Amino acid sequence: MTEIMIDAKNIVKDFKISKGLFRGKENLRAVDGVSLQVMRGEILAIVGESGCGKTTLAKILLGLLQQDSGSVELCGSKIEQIPRLELAKMVQPIFQDPYSSLNPRKSIGSIITLPMRIQGEKNSDVWMKKALQIMDLVGLPSRMFDQYPNQLSGGQRQRVAIARALINSPKIVICDEPTSALDVSVQSQILNLLNDLREELNLTYVIISHNLAVVEHMASRVAVMYFGEKVEESETDQLFSNPQHSYTKMLLSSILSPDPRQRIKKN
Amino acid sequence: MADQVLNVENLSIDIPLSGDILHAVDGISISVNKGETLCIVGESGCGKSLTSLAIMDLLPQKAIRTVDKLELNGTSIANHSDKQMSDIRGSKIGMIFQEPMTSLNPSFTVENQMVETLARHRNIRGKEAKKLAVEMLEKVGISPAKQRLKQYPHQLSGGLRQRVMIAMTLLCEPELIIADEPTTALDVTIQAQILELLARLQTDFNTGLILITHDLGVVAKIADRVAVMYAGQIVEEGSVYEIFDNPSHPYTRGLLSCIPVPGKIKRGEHLGSIPGMVPSLIGDFTECRFSGRWEESSDKDDEKIANLVSLEGIENAFLVHGTTDHIVRFCCDSCLKKSKSKISKGVN
Numbered sequence: 001m002t003e004i005m006i007d008a009k010n011i012v013k014d015f016k017i018s019k020g021l022f023r024g025k026e027n028l029r030a031v032d033g034v035s036l037q038v039m040r041g042e043i044l045a046i047v048g049e050s051g052c053g054k055t056t057l058a059k060i061l062l063g064l065l066q067q068d069s070g071s072v073e074l075c076g077s078k079i080e081q082i083p084r085l086e087l088a089k090m091v092q093p094i095f096q097d098p099y100s101s102l103n104p105r106k107s108i109g110s111i112i113t114l115p116m117r118i119q120g121e122k123n124s125d126v127w128m129k130k131a132l133q134i135m136d137l138v139g140l141p142s143r144m145f146d147q148y149p150n151q152l153s154g155g156q157r158q159r160v161a162i163a164r165a166l167i168n169s170p171k172i173v174i175c176d177e178p179t180s181a182l183d184v185s186v187q188s189q190i191l192n193l194l195n196d197l198r199e200e201l202n203l204t205y206v207i208i209s210h211n212l213a214v215v216e217h218m219a220s221r222v223a224v225m226y227f228g229e230k231v232e233e234s235e236t237d238q239l240f241s242n243p244q245h246s247y248t249k250m251l252l253s254s255i256l257s258p259d260p261r262q263r264i265k266k267n
Numbered sequence: 268m269a270d271q272v273l274n275v276e277n278l279s280i281d282i283p284l285s286g287d288i289l290h291a292v293d294g295i296s297i298s299v300n301k302g303e304t305l306c307i308v309g310e311s312g313c314g315k316s317l318t319s320l321a322i323m324d325l326l327p328q329k330a331i332r333t334v335d336k337l338e339l340n341g342t343s344i345a346n347h348s349d350k351q352m353s354d355i356r357g358s359k360i361g362m363i364f365q366e367p368m369t370s371l372n373p374s375f376t377v378e379n380q381m382v383e384t385l386a387r388h389r390n391i392r393g394k395e396a397k398k399l400a401v402e403m404l405e406k407v408g409i410s411p412a413k414q415r416l417k418q419y420p421h422q423l424s425g426g427l428r429q430r431v432m433i434a435m436t437l438l439c440e441p442e443l444i445i446a447d448e449p450t451t452a453l454d455v456t457i458q459a460q461i462l463e464l465l466a467r468l469q470t471d472f473n474t475g476l477i478l479i480t481h482d483l484g485v486v487a488k489i490a491d492r493v494a495v496m497y498a499g500q501i502v503e504e505g506s507v508y509e510i511f512d513n514p515s516h517p518y519t520r521g522l523l524s525c526i527p528v529p530g531k532i533k534r535g536e537h538l539g540s541i542p543g544m545v546p547s548l549i550g551d552f553t554e555c556r557f558s559g560r561w562e563e564s565s566d567k568d569d570e571k572i573a574n575l576v577s578l579e580g581i582e583n584a585f586l587v588h589g590t591t592d593h594i595v596r597f598c599c600d601s602c603l604k605k606s607k608s609k610i611s612k613g614v615n
Contacts, residue, residue: 035475050425153544154311183310183481188525188538195535200554210455217527217534240529254459256484256525260507263488264466 003075005172005204006038006061008153009220010070013056032228033070038172043205043221047212047251053228054208058174061206065085076163085119092165096177098157102149108135108147114161119168130167136201138163138193151208155186159193166197174206179214193219212255216240222250269299272443272475273322280317283329289549291330293499299443299475304466306486306507307479308522309496312545315479316585319445320495322477323360324352340442358388359578361436361474367428371420377404377431377547381438384597393516403434407464426457430464437468443475450485462489485525487511490590496558499548505593515575515587515595517556517606522548556598557605575608585610 011034016025031053038044059065060072063079072079074090082090092115096099100110113127114133123125132142138159149157158178165173178194179187191214197203209215209258215222216236223233224245232245244248280292285386292314299305302516309535315325320326322337324347337345339359347355356362364370372380389397397416404412407430429449436444446465450458466489469476478484485509486493486615493510493520495503503516514520524539532538546552575585578594583603587593595605603610 049456089391103274120418184483184522184525185310189538191527192537192540195537212455213527213529216529217532217538220534236534240440250456254456254487256455256482257528258460258463258483258487258511258523260487260490260511264463264508 003038003040004073005040005075005205006036006041007073008036008061008070010035010071011055011057011060011067011072012069013060014068019029029228031060031067031077031183034225034228034230035070036223036230036233036267038204038206040125040171040204041056041198041202043219044226045207045209045215045222047126047209047215047222048225049210053227054154055176056227057205057225058093058176058208062091062093062174088170089117089119089168090170091172092168092170092179094158094161094165094173094175097181098154098161099149099181102157104149106148108140108149108152108160110166111149111160115164115168123260131163134163134167137197138166139189153186155189157188160181160185162190162193162197166201166203169201171201172206174208176208177210178207179210180209187214194218212251213257218231224251271298272301272303272340273297273299274336274476275334276323278318278321278332278334278337280314280321280326281331281333282327283331284549287549289545290552291499291548292321293548295494295496295499295501297477297494297504299477299500301442301475302470302473304469304476304478304489304491304492304544305490305494306482307477307494307496308483308486310481310545312548313496314499315496316447318537319447319477319479322445323356323362324349325356344472355387357384357441358439359442361382361434361439361444363429363436363444363446363449366452367432368420370432371428373420375569376417377421377423381416381431381435384435384438390544399438400434403438404431406437406468407431407434410459411436425453427459429453429457430459433464433468437472440472441474443477444469445477445479447479448481450478451482458485463491475501480530483522495522498546499599500556500598501591501596502598505587505590509587509593513587513593515593515608516597521560552598555601557602575610577610 010029015030017028019026034057048054048066056065060067063192074082109131112131116130116217117129128191135142140156140163179190180230182190198205207218219236222239224235224247226247232248276296277294279294282289284290295318297305305412309315324609326332327573334345335341341485344355377599378400382396385399400416401412401614404415409415409427409430423431450461453461462485478489490507493507497518502511511521514523521539521541527538541560546556574588578586580583584594584596587595
């Protein structure tokens with residue numbers, strides 16, 4: 001269990017923001033010297049407010065963005081040196097909005113099997129078999145193979161996104177707000193599914209979320225980001241019982257617990 | 268009741284589709300008193316937003332609204348003309364929507380928009396209007412208010428924009444505020460601030476508030492009374508303590524078991540869930556709205572069984588434990604049977 005899956009050191013990412021037609025560019029530091037280590041089988045959560053750089057960091061870990069300085073190693077090799085197809089086999093994303101992350105013109109079957117076809121699997125029987133297997137695993141009925149995303153509910157679409165991410169048996173899955181577009185009853189189904197799959201397939205998750213209750217339920221370790229920097233990182237229980245940074249304290253105090261006894265006092 | 272701000276009885280909304288009818292809302296009744304917060308919770312598509320639009324007569328044109336009673340402060344507004352309604356909206360009923368960026372006009376300054384509201388509804392213009400606008404911005408915690416007045420919506424952050432929206436809503440001192448998911452688009456830290464602000468201002472102004480949300484955490488924080496909606500009907504209604512302490516409809520219980528609560532459920536353990544899917548509301552209902560959504564009940568659920576007293580006049584509606592402020596309603600007989608509730612025939 002001590003195998004290091006993700007080893008990120010001192011990641012910095014700048015974006016150039018145009019200030020106007022003739023006024024040159026301004027530098028915006030989205031991620032400022034963040035280091036992370038994720039062990040095999042672990043669930044690391046990254047929390048922080050919108051614009052604090054958590055999605056940029058996720059994109060760097062996925063190889064979708066190149067960091068300006070610092071290094072990322074996945075399973076022991078530098079991310080720049082991993083060929084694209086190999087990288088896709090190693091790490092896969094699940095995005096926030098299942099309404100925009102699935103191509104509306106492709107059938108569910110074709111969405112789920114696309115990663116296999118890209119990896120060069122030519123035998124359509126193999127696709128079919130593997131796709132039905134994975135659909136069963138994530139709880140999608142096989143009759144949906146020929147349906148289209150618009151015929152599915154939000155929860156089912158998120159299951160399709162999960163099936164697509166898992167079909168090539170990746171080692172790491174990066175979930176960017178995996179449930180924030182879903183209803184609570186569906187959210188609980190997806191969280192249960194993610195937990196089951198992790199045990200079954202020995203996955204490592206990085207979960208990005210602003211919902212601290214979800215983080216507390218899922219993650220073994222939590223990193224708190226604030227204005228591009230990692231301000232605190234510790235075991236989940238420790239973070240929730242003994243937060244150190246003032247921003248973490250503020251985050252924790254703003255959790256809305258479903259207990260009417262903690263409501264804003266009136267009268 | 269003298270201090271009742273809004274009274275809606277038997278509201279239904281039908282939306283004709285090609286060849287069929289979507290029964291989006293099916294006979295719901297709600298009321299709000301002065302200074303009271305009613306939260307309507309439910310999953311997407313259960314009709315909670317349409318209900319709020321129906322109260323303000325802002326439904327899409329082809330939607331058909333039928334209602335037995337729609338009273339604002341004791342006066343019926345069910346048959347008001349468009350012009351009459353437009354006088355009421357903004358002055359007597361205030362609205363706060365989910366995404367403050369789309370509900371503010373991007374090409375006018377905050378001042379333009381606030382002063383326009385005052386001119387339209389209260390006939391206050393010029394310096395006095397500006398003074399009132401500054402005062403109201405200060406009340407919602409915006410400083411420096413004078414500088415903010417000159418800014419455009421895109422220069423404000425999400426939380427500030429929502430504060431401006433709230434300030435605009437309060438300018439005409441409405442009797443009722445309808446807030447549809449007011450904090451969903453905001454960060455958690457900002458969300459807590461906005462909820463506190465809403466609660467404080469509502470008490471100060473003694474306004475009735477209908478807050479629509481899908482987040483039970485928000486409900487627990489701010490509600491006095493809660494209505495749980497499912498598939499176009501209110502399945503359970505009661506005081507916030509009753510709903511969280513004695514949820515009596517299996518759907519409410521299911522919803523409460525779905526949310527992870529720090530410290531309550533062990534990490535990695537399964538959260539509760541509601542099996543199946545929300546039924547399609549197109550066409551007439553022949554079967555139960557909850558078919559396929561009942562958890563196989565285990566023995567330990569027995570202790571949760573509610574004592575129900577039937578309520579006269581409404582089919583399958585019951586008072587829970589005989590308390591008058593907690594009503595649960597089942598959609599059909601089979602639902603009622605499956606819930607295994609104990610029924611005693613009581614007086615109303």
